[in-house]
Amino acid sequence: MQIFTQLIYSGIALGMIYAVIAFGYQLTFATSDTLNFGQGDALMLGALVGLTLVGLGVNYWLMIPMVCVFGAVQGMVVERIGVRPAIKIKSEFGWIMSTIALGIIFKNVAENVWGHDDLKFPSPLPESPIKFLGANVLPMEILVVVGAIALMAAVEVFNRRSIYGKAVVATFNDRDAAKLMGINTGLVITFSYALSSMSAAFAGVLIAPLTLTGATMGAVLGLKAFAVAIIGGLTSGMGIIVGGIILGIAETTTGFYLSTGYKDVPGLVLLLVVLALKPAGLFGKTVIKKV
Amino acid sequence: MIPSLKLTALSLLLASSGLAMAADPIKIGVDGPFTGGSSSMGVSMRDGVRLAVDEINKSGGVLGRKLEVVERDDEAKNERGVQIAQELINKEKVAALVGYINTGVALASERFFQEAKIPVMNNVATGSIVTHQFDDQPDNYIFRNAAHDSIQAPMIVEEAITRRGFKKVAILADSTNYGQLGRADLEKALELKGIKPVAVEKFNIKDVDMTAQLLKAKEAGAEAILTYGIGPELAQIANGMTKLGWKVPMVGSWTLSMANFIDNAGPGGEGARMPQTFIQEATTPKRKAFIENYLKTFKPKNNRIDSPVSAAQGYDSVYLLAAAIKQAKSTDGPKIKEALEDLKTPVEGVVTIYNRPFSKTDHEAITANIPVFGEVKGERVVFAYPDDAKKASEVRLKDANAKGALAVPAKKK
Numbered sequence: 096m097q098i099f100t101q102l103i104y105s106g107i108a109l110g111m112i113y114a115v116i117a118f119g120y121q122l123t124f125a126t127s128d129t130l131n132f133g134q135g136d137a138l139m140l141g142a143l144v145g146l147t148l149v150g151l152g153v154n155y156w157l158m159i160p161m162v163c164v165f166g167a168v169q170g171m172v173v174e175r176i177g178v179r180p181a182i183k184i185k186s187e188f189g190w191i192m193s194t195i196a197l198g199i200i201f202k203n204v205a206e207n208v209w210g211h212d213d214l215k216f217p218s219p220l221p222e223s224p225i226k227f228l229g230a231n232v233l234p235m236e237i238l239v240v241v242g243a244i245a246l247m248a249a250v251e252v253f254n255r256r257s258i259y260g261k262a263v264v265a266t267f268n269d270r271d272a273a274k275l276m277g278i279n280t281g282l283v284i285t286f287s288y289a290l291s292s293m294s295a296a297f298a299g300v301l302i303a304p305l306t307l308t309g310a311t312m313g314a315v316l317g318l319k320a321f322a323v324a325i326i327g328g329l330t331s332g333m334g335i336i337v338g339g340i341i342l343g344i345a346e347t348t349t350g351f352y353l354s355t356g357y358k359d360v361p362g363l364v365l366l367l368v369v370l371a372l373k374p375a376g377l378f379g380k381t382v383i384k385k386v
Numbered sequence: 387m388i389p390s391l392k393l394t395a396l397s398l399l400l401a402s403s404g405l406a407m408a409a410d411p412i413k414i415g416v417d418g419p420f421t422g423g424s425s426s427m428g429v430s431m432r433d434g435v436r437l438a439v440d441e442i443n444k445s446g447g448v449l450g451r452k453l454e455v456v457e458r459d460d461e462a463k464n465e466r467g468v469q470i471a472q473e474l475i476n477k478e479k480v481a482a483l484v485g486y487i488n489t490g491v492a493l494a495s496e497r498f499f500q501e502a503k504i505p506v507m508n509n510v511a512t513g514s515i516v517t518h519q520f521d522d523q524p525d526n527y528i529f530r531n532a533a534h535d536s537i538q539a540p541m542i543v544e545e546a547i548t549r550r551g552f553k554k555v556a557i558l559a560d561s562t563n564y565g566q567l568g569r570a571d572l573e574k575a576l577e578l579k580g581i582k583p584v585a586v587e588k589f590n591i592k593d594v595d596m597t598a599q600l601l602k603a604k605e606a607g608a609e610a611i612l613t614y615g616i617g618p619e620l621a622q623i624a625n626g627m628t629k630l631g632w633k634v635p636m637v638g639s640w641t642l643s644m645a646n647f648i649d650n651a652g653p654g655g656e657g658a659r660m661p662q663t664f665i666q667e668a669t670t671p672k673r674k675a676f677i678e679n680y681l682k683t684f685k686p687k688n689n690r691i692d693s694p695v696s697a698a699q700g701y702d703s704v705y706l707l708a709a710a711i712k713q714a715k716s717t718d719g720p721k722i723k724e725a726l727e728d729l730k731t732p733v734e735g736v737v738t739i740y741n742r743p744f745s746k747t748d749h750e751a752i753t754a755n756i757p758v759f760g761e762v763k764g765e766r767v768v769f770a771y772p773d774d775a776k777k778a779s780e781v782r783l784k785d786a787n788a789k790g791a792l793a794v795p796a797k798k799k
């Protein structure tokens with residue numbers, strides 16, 4: 096039983112890492128039907144900028160808002176350069192290539208600035224585990240879970256309660272109608288990219304003490320998070336959390352009970368099953384596209 | 387080659403290098419991962435190579451010609467290695483190649499050099515079959531001056547089972563060619579001691595969570611973990627153990643000496659032990675000079691070479707090749723190969739003094755008696771046993787009859 100609890104804990108911690116990255120995919124999809132495939136690289140940049148700031152002597156907690164600002168700016172750049180031109184000409188696929196391209200550029204820049212090696216991110220919390228219900232958890236893992244939920248809750252509240260959030264929702268529901276109602280939908284989309292990259296950068300500094308920090312850290316995480324976004328549904332906040340936890344736990348338990356060689360398989364099988372049976376995701380709303 | 391083409395190539399070369407030298411330089415290809423998780427090995431190897439080439443050129447070069455290195459980053463990817471091999475052979479026309487860190491890349495790329503009859507001095511990749519891929523052909527162009535896995539695996543087992551008396555051990559290996567070939571060697575070496583590992587687990591490059599693997603080892607009652615992987619993931623294993631509050635000794639392949647393992651594992655990595663052909667300590671005048679030069683030229687962090695073994699072997703590989711070219715009086719591949727198989731003058735390297743390191747049938751310069759055990763202590767790799775440290779100034783020479791190596795299996799068809 097203790098083993099099972101341990102596997103669940105690790106699965107949840109891992110899943111929340113995926114979820115918080117997947118959340119970024121969702122934000123931009125909600126406003127513009129586009130995704131930033133450089134999400135993993137936005138995360139990597141956030142973590143590396145955070146590492147540099149910490150290296151300069153900035154306190155970990157003070158560094159977080161600074162990294163968030165950096166992430167937001169980075170997101171705007173991605174939107175202006177990569178996404179806006181594609182949306183303007185109503186290109187269906189242009190943004191896919193351009194966000195991937197920008198991601199690769201960011202990765203190469205990071206390799207030149209920060210080097211090629213994986214670096215250690217100093218942990219702001221003690222690194223010794225805490226015993227909780229018979230299994231061990233790292234304080235940093237708890238912080239990841241709490242931080243991820245807090246971030247998602249903050250964005251959800253913003254979207255539901257504030258007038259700006261309503262503009263975001265309106266843009267999602269019907270971009271043309273929103274435009275006619277006087278909403279600057281272009282700005283809303285830029286804003287959603289800023290928010291998306293900000294959450295990725297935030298996720299970066301959150302998980303960096305657990306993973307390792309380096310120019311290539313985003314690639315695998317970005318991909319797994321994409322699977323989570325598909326499983327959970329690109330339109331549902333709840334779905335992202337559940338999807339993340341499912342994938343995380345699937346990985347750790349398969350690793351233990353089946354074989355560590357197969358640990359990535361069940362998550363991906365689940366992805367295929369979801370795509371076949373419920374393409375909008377477990378919690379996604381099926382949208383009928385009227386042409 | 388058509389003479390006119392040769393002339394064009396030569397004039398192009400002169401134009402590009404801007405040197406108006408009478409003799410064109412001898413090109414040596416350098417292939418390794420200078421980016422990604424294996425980069426600490428690749429970069430240290432490359433720097434060792436640069437150091438040796440620099441020294442040789444300062445003292446007049448080889449056959450009156452300068453050595454010129456053509457460096458390429460294979461990113462630890464097999465397909466990149468293949469592209470680079472073709473480029474170096476067909477476009478750069480290298481006389482020989484030094485390098486290969488990753489066994490998979492070496493296995494995928496070497497056949498191009500074998501076909502082109504250009505010698506390869508493998509200076510880091512340790513997979514047992516790396517030098518045995520072409521055993522069925524009349525001439526084998528692949529040489530190595532690194533401690534291959536058939537030496538390392540029994541050393542690891544000897545350390546864990548005989549010296550430290552562990553009865554139950556778990557194997558954790560990554561899913562690359564390197565990890566899986568090493569795992570097979572470890573299992574074989576354990577079998578010779580009549581021991582079956584209590585758990586054999588796998589992990590992928592870039593995995594961030596090792597809970598499942600470690601729990602399996604823990605549940606099976608492992609007293610020690612034998613590893614075959616590279617720095618970042620090895621560090622995740624050490625960190626995972628800290629998290630589970632379960633700490634057993636790590637004994638593994640030489641990669642446990644990588645800087646990115648030591649730095650990322652922090653206190654969790656202390657005490658890890660691994661076979662090493664070279665430990666960054668000035669135990670002989672040659673080693674002292676090498677370390678001082680390296681630190682002066684490349685200024686690594688905290689005066690610690692990222693991967694001392696790779697740097698030393700990279701350095702030695704160039705000297706071995708230079709000696710062969712000198713003896714062959716030619717940069718012709720088959721002639722260099724013949725000279726390597728019959729080196730008449732001993733080559734003083736950092737790892738050892740290479741006295742007839744190779745023969746027609748033996749392409750391994752390092753034998754089981756050469757490596758010692760290193761241990762991570764105070765974020766550096768030091769001698770694990772005081773006895774080895776005391777005797778370190780006695781250079782360990784190649785002993786073809788040294789016991790402890792696994793028989794290398796015949797090439798699989």
